[in-house]
Amino acid sequence: MFISSQNSPPCFKDFTLVMPAVAVGNVGQLSVDLIVSTLNMSRVGYIHTDCLIPMTGNNPYATSKENAEELHTPAEVYMATDLKLAVLQIRAPIIQSKSKKFRQLLVSWIKSSGFSRTVVLSSSQAYQRDDQQMQGTPLRYLVTPSLLKESADALKELSWREMERVAAYPGLTDTNTEPRLYVPGGGITKGLYTDSCTEDIPLAVLLLFCSEGDNIPDAFTLVNHLNDWLHLLDDPSQKPNKWKIPTSWNLLFGSGIPPALF
Amino acid sequence: MATFFGEVLSVYSRAVEEDDEELDENEEDEEIRRELEEKREVHLHWSPEVSESLKSGNKLPCSDFILAVGHNAARFLSVYVLTSENWDAVGHASVWNERSPAVASEESTCVFYRQKDDPAVWICQVTCYVAEDQLFQWTEKVFDCLQLRQVNVTVLSESSVSEFKTADYLCSSSAPFLRSLHTAAFSGQPVCRSLEQPNIVTGLPAAVLNHCEVHHIPSVVYQCYSDVTGPDSVTMETFKPALTKLGKSVKLDPSPNADVLRKFVRTTNVQSNLYI
Numbered sequence: 387m388f389i390s391s392q393n394s395p396p397c398f399k400d401f402t403l404v405m406p407a408v409a410v411g412n413v414g415q416l417s418v419d420l421i422v423s424t425l426n427m428s429r430v431g432y433i434h435t436d437c438l439i440p441m442t443g444n445n446p447y448a449t450s451k452e453n454a455e456e457l458h459t460p461a462e463v464y465m466a467t468d469l470k471l472a473v474l475q476i477r478a479p480i481i482q483s484k485s486k487k488f489r490q491l492l493v494s495w496i497k498s499s500g501f502s503r504t505v506v507l508s509s510s511q512a513y514q515r516d517d518q519q520m521q522g523t524p525l526r527y528l529v530t531p532s533l534l535k536e537s538a539d540a541l542k543e544l545s546w547r548e549m550e551r552v553a554a555y556p557g558l559t560d561t562n563t564e565p566r567l568y569v570p571g572g573g574i575t576k577g578l579y580t581d582s583c584t585e586d587i588p589l590a591v592l593l594l595f596c597s598e599g600d601n602i603p604d605a606f607t608l609v610n611h612l613n614d615w616l617h618l619l620d621d622p623s624q625k626p627n628k629w630k631i632p633t634s635w636n637l638l639f640g641s642g643i644p645p646a647l648f
Numbered sequence: 649m650a651t652f653f654g655e656v657l658s659v660y661s662r663a664v665e666e667d668d669e670e671l672d673e674n675e676e677d678e679e680i681r682r683e684l685e686e687k688r689e690v691h692l693h694w695s696p697e698v699s700e701s702l703k704s705g706n707k708l709p710c711s712d713f714i715l716a717v718g719h720n721a722a723r724f725l726s727v728y729v730l731t732s733e734n735w736d737a738v739g740h741a742s743v744w745n746e747r748s749p750a751v752a753s754e755e756s757t758c759v760f761y762r763q764k765d766d767p768a769v770w771i772c773q774v775t776c777y778v779a780e781d782q783l784f785q786w787t788e789k790v791f792d793c794l795q796l797r798q799v800n801v802t803v804l805s806e807s808s809v810s811e812f813k814t815a816d817y818l819c820s821s822s823a824p825f826l827r828s829l830h831t832a833a834f835s836g837q838p839v840c841r842s843l844e845q846p847n848i849v850t851g852l853p854a855a856v857l858n859h860c861e862v863h864h865i866p867s868v869v870y871q872c873y874s875d876v877t878g879p880d881s882v883t884m885e886t887f888k889p890a891l892t893k894l895g896k897s898v899k900l901d902p903s904p905n906a907d908v909l910r911k912f913v914r915t916t917n918v919q920s921n922l923y924i
Contacts, residue, residue, distance in 0.1 A: 389862050432861075432862050434858070434862045435784075436781075436784035436785060436788075439780045439783075439850070440780075440783050440784060440850065440851070440854040440855035440858050441848050441849065441850045441854050442829065442848065442849050442853075442854040442857045442858055442861075443829070443843065443845065443846070443847060443848035443849065444829065444842060444843055444844070444845055445845070446845060446846075448845060454842070454845070455830075455842045456832070457829065457830065457831050457832060457857065457861050459858045459861060459862070460858065481780060481781045483681075483685075483781065484781070633845050633846075634845045634846045635846070636813075636815070636845065636846050637813045637814070637815065637846055638846075640813065641812070641813050641814050641815070641817070641818070642814060642815045642816050642817045643817060644817045645817060
């Protein structure tokens with residue numbers, strides 16, 4: 387359930403919501419971190435739920451000593467009013483038996499908040515691509531019919547590649563089996579998309595094929611891809627990189643090493 | 649994953665399982681799942697007097713709630729605070745999960761104590777494993793019993809120093825040390841440094857802190873990073889400053905009886921066959 391952290395609850399009417407799916411390599415979550423930290427967005431509330439594994443820490447986007455001591459929770463909502471942008475960050479894995487409940491919670495929150503569109507940033511296992519998916523760009527999109535109505539022209543202009551439906555049983559030429567949507571390693575991505583289709587929610591999924599490892603480059607790729615559409619930053623491809631890496635990305639590969647080693 | 653020497657290691661993966669709920673589940677599967685879910689529910693058991701008061705709709709008055717999670721933190725309270733005979737054990741929580749011992753031991757591993765002089769001061773010791781899906785429920789249920797007007801929540805917890813991330817190399821003499829994390833509603837000054845990013849707190853302390861943050865309850869977690877695996881007196885002592893702030897309501901025994909200390913340290917000597 388959404389709980390406001392301010393005195394008056396925020397109004398999301400006609401805002402764009404960007405949220406990650408907890409998926410392979412945490413690419414969506416890393417991309418969302420870049421957006422919140424670069425646009426200096428302010429926290430407006432929490433999603434307080436038993437569907438996420440509890441975790442907490444100090445401010446992941448701290449810029450100075452003054453704002454470093456600020457408690458943050460597993461799922462929080464940020465807002466940039468001038469851009470009409472809201473961002474949901476999810477920092478913890480979803481409890482497996484509760485993923486359906488979590489999806490329902492998100493869908494009902496998205497519906498009741500009145501977002502004009504929702505963009506889910508996600509990823510999928512690179513090693514499970516089929517032959518056609520291995521060619522060209524690793525970026526794909528999915529869009530629900532209700533968003534397609536509004537954004538058909540914009541999507542055409544971007545000339546993005548839609549996520550292919552793959553054969554349920556590759557290699558078998560059985561005409562009875564319909565090709566299906568398959569997002570391995572995508573967590574709630576597919577469920578959220580199909581739920582949004584049935585609930586008539588304007589939602590798009592942007593995803594990237596990747597493997598686990600250092601996924602920071604993947605996050606930049608995905609967030610730049612999103613920016614081509616939403617224009618959050620003027621020209622992010624310009625050097626130096628305009629996306630601001632948050633302080634919480636420090637020491638991703640462990641602590642310092644003993645100096646006596648050398 | 650198998651290594652060169654053939655032993656099989658379980659590899660932690662950040663990859664996510666594909667939703668498998670499309671698979672048709674038969675009724676029997678569903679029933680088993682439901683039964684498991686029921687079994688995993690957290691239950692609170694109170695003494696007759698307390699449950700009477702809860703039944704009549706009165707929540708339990710609480711001004712200080714001290715929660716100790718883990719063997720060192722719990723034993724610290726046993727040695728330095730609970731020895732003073734001023735405490736009543738008034739309840740316990742029962743938690744069943746995959747790590748619960750097959751034969752339930754007599755001793756409860758999640759006990760609530762109330763001070764005799766001031767029944768608004770509470771202590772809770774948790775030494776059992778609370779599974780990830782039970783943390784939220786435990787917190788909701790416990791805090792639902794307490795009257796939370798002007799309450800102060802203090803959580804003592806511990807972690808291995810190997811989990812502490814820092815750019816400087818930690819030399820062995822620096823452990824054990826204490827770090828704090830507090831909610832926005834907490835107004836005091838913590839007795840130690842704040843937990844540096846990118847370190848995080850997980851488990852029961854995180855569940856309690858999340859609950860307190862969202863409900864505007866002043867709360868602070870003191871996390872001790874230790875390099876000793878079992879409970880030891882040096883690690884226990886690092887918690888001392890955390891309770892000095894509560895001096896008015898909780899008296900620390902300045903010099904605990906060595907026998908008491910020995911009892912609490914020795915009972916959990918790790919049974920290791922590493923150096924046979």
